[in-house]
Amino acid sequence: MIEQLEETISKFYPKNLLAFDPLYEQSEEYKLLTTIITRTMNDKPLSNRLVESIKKELPPSLYTIEDTTLFSFLDRCFTFQIEDVTKSEGNKKVYLILCISILASYYCIYRKKSEQVYDKDGSFIGFIDDADFNIDQSFNSKLINSLESLMLRLSYTKLEEKILLHAFPNYSIFGVSNENFLTFTALFKDKL
Amino acid sequence: MIKIFNSASLRIVGLMMMLAIFSYSCNKKGDPFPDASIEQERNLSLIQQARDWFDKSSSQMESNSNNDFDLNSYNPDWKAFVIDTNLAGKSVISVPLLSEESGAFYTEMSVIISNEGNASGVVKEYMNDPYKEETELRLYTNDGKLFATGTYRSDTKQMQLKKTFAKSFKAISKGNSANGGKLMWEAEVGEEVGGGGETPDSRWLDEVVITEPYTPPTTWEPEPHYDPPIDPGIPVDPGPIGGSGGGGGTTTAPPRDFSCASFVFTKTTGSFQEAGVKNIRIKVRDLQRNINRDIYMPTLVFGLPTFITPNQASTFASSSVNNAMDAVWGLYRASPTLPNDPVIQEKFIELLRGFLSVKGGTVQRLGPQTSAKVVVKEADYDLLGSGDCND
Numbered sequence: 001m002i003e004q005l006e007e008t009i010s011k012f013y014p015k016n017l018l019a020f021d022p023l024y025e026q027s028e029e030y031k032l033l034t035t036i037i038t039r040t041m042n043d044k045p046l047s048n049r050l051v052e053s054i055k056k057e058l059p060p061s062l063y064t065i066e067d068t069t070l071f072s073f074l075d076r077c078f079t080f081q082i083e084d085v086t087k088s089e090g091n092k093k094v095y096l097i098l099c100i101s102i103l104a105s106y107y108c109i110y111r112k113k114s115e116q117v118y119d120k121d122g123s124f125i126g127f128i129d130d131a132d133f134n135i136d137q138s139f140n141s142k143l144i145n146s147l148e149s150l151m152l153r154l155s156y157t158k159l160e161e162k163i164l165l166h167a168f169p170n171y172s173i174f175g176v177s178n179e180n181f182l183t184f185t186a187l188f189k190d191k192l
Numbered sequence: 193m194i195k196i197f198n199s200a201s202l203r204i205v206g207l208m209m210m211l212a213i214f215s216y217s218c219n220k221k222g223d224p225f226p227d228a229s230i231e232q233e234r235n236l237s238l239i240q241q242a243r244d245w246f247d248k249s250s251s252q253m254e255s256n257s258n259n260d261f262d263l264n265s266y267n268p269d270w271k272a273f274v275i276d277t278n279l280a281g282k283s284v285i286s287v288p289l290l291s292e293e294s295g296a297f298y299t300e301m302s303v304i305i306s307n308e309g310n311a312s313g314v315v316k317e318y319m320n321d322p323y324k325e326e327t328e329l330r331l332y333t334n335d336g337k338l339f340a341t342g343t344y345r346s347d348t349k350q351m352q353l354k355k356t357f358a359k360s361f362k363a364i365s366k367g368n369s370a371n372g373g374k375l376m377w378e379a380e381v382g383e384e385v386g387g388g389g390e391t392p393d394s395r396w397l398d399e400v401v402i403t404e405p406y407t408p409p410t411t412w413e414p415e416p417h418y419d420p421p422i423d424p425g426i427p428v429d430p431g432p433i434g435g436s437g438g439g440g441g442t443t444t445a446p447p448r449d450f451s452c453a454s455f456v457f458t459k460t461t462g463s464f465q466e467a468g469v470k471n472i473r474i475k476v477r478d479l480q481r482n483i484n485r486d487i488y489m490p491t492l493v494f495g496l497p498t499f500i501t502p503n504q505a506s507t508f509a510s511s512s513v514n515n516a517m518d519a520v521w522g523l524y525r526a527s528p529t530l531p532n533d534p535v536i537q538e539k540f541i542e543l544l545r546g547f548l549s550v551k552g553g554t555v556q557r558l559g560p561q562t563s564a565k566v567v568v569k570e571a572d573y574d575l576l577g578s579g580d581c582n583d
Contacts, residue, residue, distance in 0.1 A: 018535065019557075124499070174541065
């Protein structure tokens, strides 16, 4: 599995080259990566179709869905943020995050808790985020199952935590140090 | 610009420049520095004379279409000036010249004031990176004429003349040329030296000092004997420039001078606003060479959620850049050897992302996938460091 993943990763990231090396941007791998990202970000119907497909799996009164993909920041996946409105309270939100890679037929799911923190005068200070691949206790298992069924129908394979956290230190991308270059980094995005 | 002169004296000059700039700023508001020294006034005078020289030379070049070089295509980075003292004991002010159209790796102007108070200057074009390799160096007069070309060596800081186009200047080389020797160009009216120009004429320059390009201004050079105990990895707030103790006593951190004016945040996709900034320079301490050194970043695109206003985003982003600069400075300033530039750049981005993520922001290199709406600006620096973009 790891060898297979590395073979995929090596198509999009030049081996043994730091992202700040002048040769990095000129590499065929980087050009292929940005070409795919650019092509996908311009394919609005694809994004809409995915959102509609996911919505069909969600009871609308319990969940909301938002496309939080940032292709302009070199995301390598669609990111759909599904809020569990029954668990969110005020500034404390509870999300299920579904990431669908655009580089290979893989996806992953994780949960995220996010709290917005404000100062006494009401000004926004920042977020306190907590993300984890362990979602068993946090979300309705029926929802997870229906999303997994959907992805199966779309011919995507789920990557589990152990695989997602496997490091590939011979590869690099802008803003992520080599030792933190994981399967998740390579196929999905920079951070949870 | 790396100094090729005595580093201790330069530090003193730098310290005085900090005071001079602070004094100049404060005088505009009520003169809390009534006892500004003659030295400070002299430095301010140098800056003004360099500005006058640039303005006068630009207008001369504008009226002549046969120039080899046109200053009007360049913007001086006045905040990055350096004042050096040449072998003859005269002060030379050097200022980087920035242009998107330039084919050179780095360009700067150097201006010197004669005993009679007249400003003379030269423009220097380094065609390739003078830090890393032997590079072609081209020298232009104040009226935009190429008057000499040669090869510049970063290791010896010397220029080997290849071709001259003027008959009235001479080169003086002093010191040990094999070991950091200093090279000075000096022009004298009527004296034919330099040999065999293709189009000899009567253009001349009083004096020109060759310096290396674009290290931090001497104003960032701390007095080494004031250094506090080394505390690697912890960013230090340098406090106001020119503050108590003459501005050099309490910290070795560089000023937090990256300005929020560097950003024009524009709503792009969804709930995100983005702004591009090019040529952010980060400062590192090179202990081996006993200098502060600049490293430039590729054009970066900053992204922040739109539930904060564009001005709040600018303030926060500039604060994050300054924090990351401080962190990088603190990380490497005690390091006996520096990692190579890509590693330092990567660390800077990693730290910057950490600061930006507090408000849901991030940063990425400008790329083909960047939204066409993103406005890219040249990095702006505010030496006095207010950095607040109020609504």
